[in-house]
Amino acid sequence: MKVEDLRKIAVLGAGVMGHGIAQVAAVAGYTVAMRDISEEILERAVGNIRRSLERLVRRGRLSEGDVEATLSRIRTTLDLREAVGDAGLVIEAVPERLDLKKRVFKEVEEAAPERAVLASNTSSLSITEIAEAVEDPGRVVGMHFFNPPVIMRLVEVVPGERTSRETVEFALGFVKKLGKTPVLVKRDSPGFIVNRVLVPYLNEAAKMVDRGEAEVLEIDSAMQFKARFPMGPFLLSDLIGIDIVHHILKVFEEKLGPFYKPSESIERLYREGKLGRKTGEGFYNYREGRPQVPEEAGRGFDVNRLLALMVNEAAKVVSEGVAEIEDVDTAMKLGANLPEGPFEAARRIGVGRLTEVLRELEERYGEGYAPSPLLSSLK
Numbered sequence: 001m002k003v004e005d006l007r008k009i010a011v012l013g014a015g016v017m018g019h020g021i022a023q024v025a026a027v028a029g030y031t032v033a034m035r036d037i038s039e040e041i042l043e044r045a046v047g048n049i050r051r052s053l054e055r056l057v058r059r060g061r062l063s064e065g066d067v068e069a070t071l072s073r074i075r076t077t078l079d080l081r082e083a084v085g086d087a088g089l090v091i092e093a094v095p096e097r098l099d100l101k102k103r104v105f106k107e108v109e110e111a112a113p114e115r116a117v118l119a120s121n122t123s124s125l126s127i128t129e130i131a132e133a134v135e136d137p138g139r140v141v142g143m144h145f146f147n148p149p150v151i152m153r154l155v156e157v158v159p160g161e162r163t164s165r166e167t168v169e170f171a172l173g174f175v176k177k178l179g180k181t182p183v184l185v186k187r188d189s190p191g192f193i194v195n196r197v198l199v200p201y202l203n204e205a206a207k208m209v210d211r212g213e214a215e216v217l218e219i220d221s222a223m224q225f226k227a228r229f230p231m232g233p234f235l236l237s238d239l240i241g242i243d244i245v246h247h248i249l250k251v252f253e254e255k256l257g258p259f260y261k262p263s264e265s266i267e268r269l270y271r272e273g274k275l276g277r278k279t280g281e282g283f284y285n286y287r288e289g290r291p292q293v294p295e296e297a298g299r300g301f302d303v304n305r306l307l308a309l310m311v312n313e314a315a316k317v318v319s320e321g322v323a324e325i326e327d328v329d330t331a332m333k334l335g336a337n338l339p340e341g342p343f344e345a346a347r348r349i350g351v352g353r354l355t356e357v358l359r360e361l362e363e364r365y366g367e368g369y370a371p372s373p374l375l376s377s378l379k
């Protein structure tokens with residue numbers, strides 16, 4: 001399949017990510033079939049797409065006529081086979097369970113045209129393992145979008161061990177057609193690049209609160225106003241969804257070690273079903289509107305404490321052969337809207353200072369904080 005020949009796309013799953021991906025594809029001119037398992041979910045998804053398109057019109061990014069034209073390119077269905085029957089590209093965005101994804105991919109392979117590329121938007125599962133469900137794993141690739149997909153410019157393209165070159169080229173070309181920037185992940189490793197760096201930082205912030213070292217608002221304020229992140233770690237966890245953050249950490253814990261175990265507070269919110277914005281409560285309560293983060297709340301907080309952890313995770317990503325330094329910086333800037341990449345931050349702050357912070361943490365809380373050997377070679 002050549003990307004120039006692509007007209008029709010099927011998006012499986014109309015949740016937070018699925019409906020955003022469907023919207024992005026329809027805005028780019030593709031015809032999209034969006035499939036989920038209930039009419040109610042599909043109706044909510046179309047309502048969200050409409051509101052988002054209207055927001056883009058208000059900001060002058062789309063014209064009035066684009067709203068109806070874009071919506072007319074999206075059809076909804078409950079029938080998976082019908083959704084993928086004429087698709088050149090299928091993007092799976094169903095819940096993050098390997099057994100479910102495998103079942104979906106098997107059914108997709110049976111019903112989709114032979115030439116169709118099969119992509120997964122998984123945030124932490126292995127593309128290689130998902131691809132085991134199909135007869136031709138060469139056509140399966142990871143295409144990982146960021147929340148909210150309409151705004152975030154990055155898409156990670158992740159080849160599994162048996163993904164064909166042609167499929168990878170197709171995925172890279174398609175992401176460019178969407179007007180986004182692809183970063184090619186060199187190795188199918190848990191969390192790829194951005195989640196691997198970002199989610200342990202979210203967990204670390206939560207651990208700090210659990211240990212009584214700082215307050216939620218204090219950390220969010222400092223990361224927003226002092227580190228110039230678009231939002232602090234707790235607002236971001238609530239945006240991503242506590243269930244998703246929890247799931248990613250569980251995968252990391254299993255595949256990378258106990259250091260990545262979800263913090264007590266993430267575990268508790270997850271068990272209580274307080275999953276963030278989508279349920280109206282997470283670290284914050286959203287029922288009375290958007291939480292206010294005052295600038296003065298974070299004045300006394302040292303942001304290097306959290307930046308050191310992010311830089312260390314980024315160094316691990318590079319030393320494990322998942323991506324090059326420049327790609328990690330690009331991915332973090334475009335996938336999380338950070339003002340600078342972790343390696344750029346390391347150069348600004350000084351590797352010596354960050355190593356000191358990590359050594360102190362290692363002494364106090366254990367070897368998970370040990371500075372990556374790559375850090376000292378950065379200088």
Ligand code: 3HC
Pocket residue numbers: 051052053055056059122123145146147148150151152195198230231236240244335336337
């Ligand atoms: N549809 C249309 N427009 C939207 C939108 C949507 N759903 N959401 C935000 N916008 C637009 C607004 O209209 C506004 O446009 P402008 O810049 O032209 O004025 C702009 O985005 C900023 O919006 P707000 O002023 O409302 O600012 P917010 O604070 O609400 O949020 C944000 C904007 C883009 C979410 C920003 O805070 C941000 O970048 N946060 C970090 C997000 C992030 O890190 N995402 C990645 C998470 S990791 C992930 O998704 C991977 C997964 O696997 C877990």
